[in-house]
Amino acid sequence: MKFSMERATLLKAVSQAQSVVERRNTIPILANVLIEAEGETVQFRATDLDIEVVDRAVAQVERAGATTVSAVLLHEIVRKLPDGALVSLTEDSAAGRMTVEAGRSNFSLATLPKEDFPVMASSEYTANFSCKASVLRRLFDKSKFAISTEETRYYLNGVYMHIADGEDGRALRCVATDGHRLARIDAEVPSGAEEMPGVIVPRKTVGELRKLLEDDDMDIAVSVSETKVRFATPDITLTSKVIDGTFPDYSRVIxxxxxxxxxxxxxxxxxxxxxxxxxxxxxxxxxxxxxxxxxxxxxxxxxxxxxxxxxxxxxxxxxxxxxxxxxxxxxxxxxxxxxxxxxxxxxxxxxxxxxxxxxxxxxxxxxxxxxx
The missing domain is CATH 3.10.150.10 (DNA Polymerase III, subunit A, domain 2)
Incomplete structure (x- = not known):
């Protein structure tokens, strides 16, 4: 595998991946990002087994291939390279190394086989709809402060996204509570979301999702099943397991x-x-x-x-x-x-x-x- 990419593009892709990776884990491969180069695009995939993020970027691919390398280390290297640098990444599978070159800088990083990297099983989604980034951002930003941090009440450790009866008819609703305060935010139901199952989106996923919602006018493709939720832009796909639990009847405390x-x-x-x-x-x-x-x-x-x-x-x-x-x-x-x-x-x-x-x-x- 060999490809070249502009530093800013590479940094954006790698930073999204490294933030999903758990710093302390017992499975070495989970500290790595899976890099797959083919055609004119390179995919960066990272997971902690609960969340998976895939970031796609355009690159000059000389030789297709795939490998895994430390996400945090690669991010730190790219972050410290000068602005505007053209970064070249070359994999030497025989040596089990990957070379990162930019100008006069040269790094050689250890790799692990791509076959060991766990890819999240794809799910059959029962609801698929499109939603403006600004709408999703409002729903999650205004509710996330009330997410509980108490691990024993795990079913409160996220934002409950569901369809409910609002003041003006049906609404796409996000609710979070920790027992001391509660936030309930409504938005218009997007086409295709009417039969969406109610899911509890975990706190970490809510934090990662925020990075996808910077562009107000961008349409976010949302897919929901009983066990997973997926948010996708043309460049990034974020897939997450949902919290397996029943959210309490919050209407009784309002x-x-x-x-x-x-x-x-x-x-x-x-x-x-x-x-x-x-x-x-x-x-x-x-x-x-x-x-x-x-x-x-x-x-x-x-x-x-x-x-x-x-x-x-x-x-x-x-x-x-x-x-x-x-x-x-x-x-x-x-x-x-x-x-x-x-x-x-x-x-x-x-x-x-x-x-x-x-x-x-x-x-x-x-x-x-x-x-x-």
Missing amino acids: PQNNTRRLEVDANEFAKAVDRVATVSSERSRAVKLQLDEDRLVLSVTAPDSGNAEEELAVAYGDEKLEIGFNAKYLLEIANQVDRENAVFLFNSSGDPTLMREGSDTSAVYVVMPMRV
Whole structure:
């Protein structure tokens, strides 16, 4: 195998591959990227047995072939090569080495046989549809902050993507929760997705998927089965196993009868929460919200370091209310708001609070209160 490629193109392909590879693994071949050169394209394939990413790039292929080499090592080498360099990769199968050359730089890397590389079995997908990158990005970006990191509740370690009944009919919905906060984001159902099975997309896959969604206008081909999900652009295919578990009935924790309505400038609110939380060394310290007519007072009391208080002008016309929240959770939810105003709906100081982005009902957030 021998081919040449521009450094920037090679770096993009290799960086996607090396981020999937697990740094610590007991199977040496899983640390490698499978490089396959044929015709005018080169494929870079990496896997951790749960996720597989395939990146295709145009190259000047002199001799077709395939081999595997350390993904992290190759990425580091290419990253440190000068901009604009033409990189040449040559495999010597007899010696079990691959040479990487660029200008006066020359590296010789150990290879492992391509036959040992595990390729993820292809699945029969029950639903295939196309979705704009901007739509998928919104669905996952706005929900992923609420993914649980608790390994014992493994079924919460991802984003639940499914078809559901929304406020305006059927919707493609992403939901994530860790028991303390919840995010529910809706989008229009793409053609072909109506019969899609509900799947829990793992946290790592959500992170890798983000790299495919940079171009707003790009169409992403999505395929879903009971056990796998695949996202594909013309250059990159990301295939992942889904979490084998049942996502809880989240609709039961979304309050329906919260009537106390607070409307506040989302940006000002987030900054104020961040400021008053500064006095607390613990990020989980409660921020107290004291609501009175058109007035909100945010306060934090930290016995070791001091107190902080800030007042905001808001739209609120209900009876007085005092309620506390984890500062970190409040900030993360406030930072999801793209619109100017955030609308909070309260019931009492002990009940879950609902948050929406202005009049938009396609994004709903729930946060549990804390005792203050």
